Amino acid sequence: MSIGIVQFPGSNCDYDCLHVARAVLRQEADLVWHQETNLAPYDALVLPGGFSYGDYLRSGSIARFSPVMAAVTGFARAGGLVLGICNGFQILAEAGLVPGALLRNQALEFRCRWAHVRVESTASPFLAAYRPGQVLRMPIAHGDGNYVADPDTLSRMRDAGQIALRYCDAAGEITPAANPNGSVDNIAGVCNEAGNVFALMPHPERCAEPLLGSSDGLGMWQALAAAVAPAPVRA
Amino acid sequence: MTKARIYISYKPTVLDPQGNTIRTALHHLGFADVASVRMGKYLEVELSTDDTERARAEVDAMCRQLLANPVIESYRFDLETLP
Numbered sequence: 001m002s003i004g005i006v007q008f009p010g011s012n013c014d015y016d017c018l019h020v021a022r023a024v025l026r027q028e029a030d031l032v033w034h035q036e037t038n039l040a041p042y043d044a045l046v047l048p049g050g051f052s053y054g055d056y057l058r059s060g061s062i063a064r065f066s067p068v069m070a071a072v073t074g075f076a077r078a079g080g081l082v083l084g085i086c087n088g089f090q091i092l093a094e095a096g097l098v099p100g101a102l103l104r105n106q107a108l109e110f111r112c113r114w115a116h117v118r119v120e121s122t123a124s125p126f127l128a129a130y131r132p133g134q135v136l137r138m139p140i141a142h143g144d145g146n147y148v149a150d151p152d153t154l155s156r157m158r159d160a161g162q163i164a165l166r167y168c169d170a171a172g173e174i175t176p177a178a179n180p181n182g183s184v185d186n187i188a189g190v191c192n193e194a195g196n197v198f199a200l201m202p203h204p205e206r207c208a209e210p211l212l213g214s215s216d217g218l219g220m221w222q223a224l225a226a227a228v229a230p231a232p233v234r235a
Numbered sequence: 236m237t238k239a240r241i242y243i244s245y246k247p248t249v250l251d252p253q254g255n256t257i258r259t260a261l262h263h264l265g266f267a268d269v270a271s272v273r274m275g276k277y278l279e280v281e282l283s284t285d286d287t288e289r290a291r292a293e294v295d296a297m298c299r300q301l302l303a304n305p306v307i308e309s310y311r312f313d314l315e316t317l318p
Contacts, residue, residue, distance in 0.1 A: 057276075058304055065301065094304065101306040106252045148249055148307060182252060 002028030003224055004042035006072065006088075008063045009034065013049035013085060016205040021046075024208050024218070025225040034066035044081040044227040045072060047088030049141070049203060059102060059144045060090030069095055076197050081227045083126060083220065084199035086142055089189075092199045098190050099157060100149035102201075105142070106182025112141040114214075115180055117188045117202060118168040123161030124195035125227075129219030135172040136165075136216035138202035140180055140188075145201040147183035147190070157190065165189030165200055236317040237282045237290040243303045243310045244275035278302060281317070290314055 003021045007014045014031055021029030032042070039045065052063035063069070069091075076082045076097050084092040092098045105111060119127055119134045130136070149157065157163050165188040169178040179186045181201070189200030204217025245251050251273050258272040280297070282290045294312050303310040 057302070061301065061304065093306075099306075101304055103249070103307065104252050106250075108252055108256055146252065150248065150306075182250070 001043045001228055002030055002041065003044050003046065003228060004030060004032040004039060005046045005048055006068055007031045007033055007048075008050065008052035008066060008091075010052040010054060010063075011048050011050035011087070013087075013203065013205060016203075017046050017048045017085070020205045020208045020221055021224070025221055027225050027228050032068065034063065034068045036068050037071050039068075039071045039075050042075075042080075044224045045075060045083070046224070047072070047082065047084040047091055048205070049086030049088060052087055052091065055144070058090075058094065060087060060092075060094040063087075063091045064094035073097065076192070079194065079196050081125065081224060082197045083204075083224060084197070085203055085205065086145075086201055089199035089201055090144060092197060097197050098192050098199045099153050099162070100147055100187075100190065102144050103146040103148055104144055105146050105180070110141075110143040111145070111180045113139070113180070115140045115188070115202060116168050116170055116172075116178065117165040117200075118172050118174065120163050120166050121161035124164055124191035124198045126191070126195075126198035126220050126223045127164055129222055133172065135168060135170070136202075137207070137214045138204065138217055139206045139214075140202050142181070142201055145181035145183060147181075147187045147201075149184065154184065160193055161195075162191050162193065163187055164191050164198065165202070237284055237287065238315045238317050239278075239280045239282065239290065239294045239312050240315070241278040241280060241294065241298060241302060241310060241312040242275060243278070243298075243308050244273055245307055246309055249307045285316055287314055287316065
């Protein structure tokens with residue numbers, strides 16, 4: 001059993017995720033082509049970052065109808081752990097697996113830099129390794145990270161602990177200046193109601209080893225590793 | 236043949252950073268009367284049917300499923316039967 005990393009045409013963080021799964025977590029992991037429809041071999045799934053289908057129409061809108069996505073939806077509905085990073089967030093939002101949508105960054109710039117995010121809720125198993133209020137240093141790299149949801153949805157999400165990460169300054173203060181993209185309430189990461197689908201704009205695969213300047217993202221990967229069933233013991 | 240002209244725009248509640256930037260640029264050019272700009276998408280889709288009602292149902296379904304994101308966008312379209 002293993003971690004499946006879904007590869008769409010235009011994914012470009014797929015091999016980084018594979019590296020973390022294999023070399024850092026020491027888990028079985030495989031790339032899953034977007035035309036695959038059988039996800040039975042996988043205990044957990046990652047939708048990596050990139051520019052699937054060139055971001056045509058809207059980021060994630062075409063990938064959302066890839067053959068694999070019906071299976072991803074079934075996997076998520078059955079309670080399987082699904083991690084969506086950057087473009088993976090956009091795809092999960094387009095698919096309705098997490099609420100809201102992602103618009104063009106308010107400053108219209110592609111923002112590629114380090115950011116601080118504050119853990120707002122540990123309702124999702126992906127954040128079990130963190131404590132509420134913890135400040136993480138993670139890299140971002142996106143042009144469409146401006147998260148929106150209507151006020152009713154936001155209020156429901158707040159009550160259910162679905163607002164997982166918010167952009168903050170180094171001291172953990174939520175300020176407009178710390179918001180790299182104009183997202184509502186500085187939202188950087190959200191989860192679905194059940195918590196098993198977690199989506200974020202920052203890149204945990206780029207901060208899972210001290211060599212890269214931060215290993216603050218490692219805890220999110222450890223949640224995936226914990227979901228992977230131990231390999232059957234051969235007699 | 237039927238030609239659909241589809242207009243997709245952000246819902247009024249959604250901020251449009253690109254529209255706001257264009258408005259600012261127009262102000263810089265001296266178009267002081269510009270009160271607001273909203274940017275949207277325009278698509279032309281040709282369907283190989285002359286049945287307007289069928290085309291209307293199909294285009295509506297396309298907009299709902301793919302062309303517009305109901306979370307942030309609304310759409311309208313008109314149809315023209317091509318010779």
